[in-house]
Amino acid sequence: MSLTGMRDISIISTPPADRQAIISYISTYEDSIVKDAIKRELSRKGQIFFVHNNIKTISKTAQNLEKLVPKANFGVAHGRLSENDLETVMFKFVNFEIDVLVCTTIIESGLDIPSANTMIINKAERFGLSQIYQLRGRIGRGDHQAYAYLFISDESRLTKDAKKRLSALMEYKDLGSGFQIAMKDLQIRGAGTALGASQSGHIAAVGYDMFLKLLDQAVHDLKGEEIIEPLEPEINAAMSSGFADDYIESVEQRLTLYRRLSRITKISDISDMKKELMDRYGQLPKPAENMLLKIMLRVYCIQAGVRRLDITPNTLTLVFSEKHRKKPLDSLNNALKGLVLFEFIKKDSIRIHLGRKRNNISKALLETRNILKAIT
Structure with missing residues (x-):
């Protein structure tokens, strides 16, 4: 709607004061890297999100992490927990009773926990570009340096789109890069049916150029603006x-x-x-x-x-x-x-x-x- 002029568009490119860009790493999964990342965050009194987007194996993953770092307190959060259980886990995490929250993408929006500044995403190639960007936005919300670890499967098995998504995340890692990420996501995934019959009517009946002219005229009419059509002699x-x-x-x-x-x-x-x-x-x-x-x-x-x-x-x-x-x-x-x-x-x-x-x-x-x- 912004591109067609129906809505104004604004870009927030200036970060809040003292906010720092998130340092991101991409590699294949290694227990040693996970262990070091968790210990480093605990040493500075911080907390960790471990994103594992599979409810069937999330409990087993949490148990493996407990064996890896026995001194840390772990909690599990996902969408199939009852409302009371999920609320209890989240309160414990906010109150520092849990150090590492093993969770699904349920945390990707609405959370503001400045003490959580390390995120580990397992099988990152399975996530969408905007989804990883949203997840990564859950950390680094204070004035502490945040770290994101994106673990992938064997690189040789990655699809072309998965490589493009991960490459975009590393390219646009500065604060205020949301718009560039969104445009890259649109480029990779395509516009879908934005110009199809389900969203824009039957463009083929009038042609794309005529459709844009009609749309532009309708927008100006709704705004009450008088437009002078280009002269076509x-x-x-x-x-x-x-x-x-x-x-x-x-x-x-x-x-x-x-x-x-x-x-x-x-x-x-x-x-x-x-x-x-x-x-x-x-x-x-x-x-x-x-x-x-x-x-x-x-x-x-x-x-x-x-x-x-x-x-x-x-x-x-x-x-x-x-x-x-x-x-x-x-x-x-x-x-x-x-x-x-x-x-x-x-x-x-x-x-x-x-x-x-x-x-x-x-x-x-x-x-x-x-x-x-x-x-x-």
């Missing part, structure tokens, strides 16, 4: 234009070129496009040249505020857009004086006589170009 000229099948065989390539041409806003881009076409497909046939001429007229029309252009070998009719016209129509007298003969046929339209009678529209196009340049 109508060029009417009796000549064949386009890319023939025998010039560009691929339908996809032709559609791509038409789309690129429709977005051109500079005259210099037209000459670049001509060079590219000649380099890729050879000498331009007449219809292709006419297509580029039409695009050139379109660019000049946009600059002059002309919403419709009708051209024949002998006459040129220009219909101006009041919203897009930069100069008053009175200025046309000075711009066209001595250049051509013209007359107003409506308050927003003029008809220009293009000299002698002739059957060739090519010279009329060149004359039209000069006229549009003069009134821009």
Whole structure:
């Protein structure tokens, strides 16, 4: 909703005073590392989260840890405990009666325990990127340095996405990196059905570009904002234009070129496009040249505020857009004086006589170009 303009977006990139970035490690599971991590935290009177997201084996994991560090007090917390049992365990942890809380992802939000500054996540490759980021956010909430240990299975067995997730966590480890993490997560997992029928209606029925235009217009309407639609001039000229099948065989390539041409806003881009076409497909046939001429007229029309252009070998009719016209129509007298003969046929339209009678529209196009340049 923020990307489409429906909601404003704000990024909290400045951490609270004295807050330090969490130091993270990734390695395969080793009892010696776990033992050292727990002992180091206990030596500075801190507490530890050990995240093991499997309820069936969580009790056995807690027993193994007790054997590893007998002096520490352990507790188990997961979603299948009764409300009273879970509350009891959490109160004991908050009151320092438990040193190591062996838990599932039940702790990933809503906890603020400044004394817990070490987190060990078992089988980290099974967690989502945002989920690990949330879990890691449960530590380092005071002014003490926090440590996160992400234990993974054999690295050779990791999927590509799992490697990307872990790599992102190590890359964006500074405070205030939540937005970058979220964007990376979107990149890895994809947008799902954000543009599908279940969330955005039937985009295919109108096309993606039209959908974005309609959505943008609806957002402005809801905000009560008046928007001026970009000028899309109508060029009417009796000549064949386009890319023939025998010039560009691929339908996809032709559609791509038409789309690129429709977005051109500079005259210099037209000459670049001509060079590219000649380099890729050879000498331009007449219809292709006419297509580029039409695009050139379109660019000049946009600059002059002309919403419709009708051209024949002998006459040129220009219909101006009041919203897009930069100069008053009175200025046309000075711009066209001595250049051509013209007359107003409506308050927003003029008809220009293009000299002698002739059957060739090519010279009329060149004359039209000069006229549009003069009134821009």
